[in-house]
Amino acid sequence: MLSAIENRASRRKFENEPITDWEKENIISIINHLNEVSGLAMEFMEDGSVAFGKLSKSYGLFTSVRSLVLMKGNKDDKDLDEKIGYYGEELVLHITNLGLGTCWVGGTFDKDVLTIDKSEKSPCVVVVGKVAALSLKEKMIHSVTHRKVKSMEERIISDSPLPQWVQNGMKAVLLAPSAKNTQKAMFKYENNTLSVQIANDYSMDMIDLGIAKKHFEIGAKGKFEFGNGGIFYLE
Template identity: 25%
Template sequence: MNDNRSMIEVMRNRKSIRTYKTENISDGDYQAIIEYIQKAGSFSGPFNRQGKVALVQVNNNVTDKGIKLGTYGFIKNPRAYLVGITEKNKYSLVDFAYSFHKLTLFATGIGLGTCWMGGTFSRNSFEQELSSIKDGEFIPCITPIGYPNEKERIFDKAVRVVVKADNKKAWEKLFFDAAFDKPLREENAGPLAIPIEMLRLGPSASNKQPWRLVVSPDRKTSHLYIEHTPNYSSSLGYDMQLLDMGIAMCQFDMACKELSLEGKWIVEDPEMDLPNSNYEYIASWQINS
């Protein structure tokens, strides 16, 4: 990816791609992905939890080992998959999603399509393919990669309508000024307006957008919460919406970096009054003093 390209532009324009061209990924693009994974090494984010990513090439969703990878018909003509591996606990999931989303944005920036998948794939088939999964680890998410097939995206558009992918919640439903009883207006967000908008535009499971942000009066601290959807992914054995929080943190953080708003994520619960029992504190972004 061109280092001068705006990551904010990439985040604004990224869409989930489910239908791909049948042409193979170019050697240059494939090597760029490999080098990114090798350079990243351990896929850790702000909380320094350990994760890793495997790159699996496929032909008609069949690997070189002859294993059929199951995506329940949601993905057409993928050329490869990026497969995430981490531990099944709160901050490992959030942390890994942060770093995995950076990889998907990198792939988007070099012209590849991606589609976050946390539930609509057969974990067993991917586990059979990989030998790098240790005790205590599992596959929380994958993404196909390949070149978007712009001419045959009727299926993609239909899925976007079903999950309401283009219907993002308004600011006043997601962001708050000092406390949850006062919605944050975009014109009052100061220098954080663009990072908060990038957070709003991030992908999430079934487009639930479970993130909630409370910004301090001086705009130097932003407290991130999840509003859990009860029983949303209980059948999967883990809270898939925690991945959404890592995505949100990544979108916000990368926008801040591009705008030279230097800060960091910390875990210091401000113990605010919460709207209901489905809310849970995740982390706070704090401008460097």
Template identity: 45%
Template sequence: MTLNQRIDYLEAVEARISRRTYTNEPIAAEKIAFLKDRILAINSESGLTITWLEDGSKAFTAVKSYGMFKNVGSVMVMKGPKSTADLSERIGYYGELLVLEATALGLGTCWVAGTYDKDSDLFSLGPDEILVAVIVVGNVPTEETMKEKLIARTVRRKTLPLQDFYTAEGETPQWFVEGIKAVQKAPSAVNSQRVRFHYAKEGVSASAPGSWATDPIDMGIAKLHFSLAVGGRFAFGTQGRFEKD
């Protein structure tokens, strides 16, 4: 797609897969400029302090990444002030927005919360900032490599059936079901799919167990997918309700 076209987020939801092998082809300058502009806009809206790092390869040595990544170049550094309410959930929500935009530009991406060197001097943090995760972004081979397929088999499990993603009081409207279909395609830590939605006359809510550090990130990602499919906006936090357009 060209940069002057409106991004089709639902198309990107369908197309997105996690990629761990990248080519050495540089990202086109106009695509980098677009994503940097989006980062600035998102930071302004959210209060986050996300940055673009041109070369994050030093944080992905074979030891730190367990050999799961190849040819890592650019990364989006997902961070924000310690005082930010629901910081990790906001990172998930806005980070996934960037992931879908990068996908629409024909780039590969991968959320990374653990298998990289968090203590690398590449990540210059302010005294009140927390590094939550990074998102690898770059050009990728047209097809998944054999190594990617093998890695995928170790971290993926069969996607849960649609009804396992939610509970409901009474009959669910079709718009809610469409939202859950988008949630079903959301990335999550080792494809754990721990976020659950609840439908009631009073509104739609979402929750996650909270026992994993990645749970709030995954909840932010899932809330974004639901919001994009339905049209509307989720409030952040475990008590946050969905407001439909």
């Protein structure tokens, strides 16, 4: 998964060619597994292009969006948004390993055209598709939205030198996507205990927290508790 973390990039321009049946079957298989272990209800849509049909809602200038994953689950699950980020990013990394492009999308698509059950909540989608080399437009967008990647020192508070496993986890965190590139999840290493929390004053914050936890786990090899301020346990 470390190679997928290094290779993943948010893509907004897709090829007109649809994904293959083999790719679709792999994605659905991964989704079914992650839904089973998480209690989520993520759903693959081979053609969800209607949600990106209105230019006014297509922040980031999305082009040729077709397939997507509807990120959803029971709205009564107190950890729903965090789980969507955590398990959704695992899905994204698996899709990256298939050679496909992805992008997390929050409020910049037409939610009204995507049907979900009344018992469910769907705060975002992940668009999926075949991609070519980064276009000039994508490079320009990337330069604007990623003007500054925060350093490790800006993302973690510590009362002692960071052991190698913490450094490994943080290196993976620095490559994690976040809404508007805010990189808000803050880690703390004190009394030999590692935890992470986020301000949670924006709709995508808990999703970003789940994504950051997943990246740290892959880099450091261990497991986080769910919840804002959750503690990490080494394997």
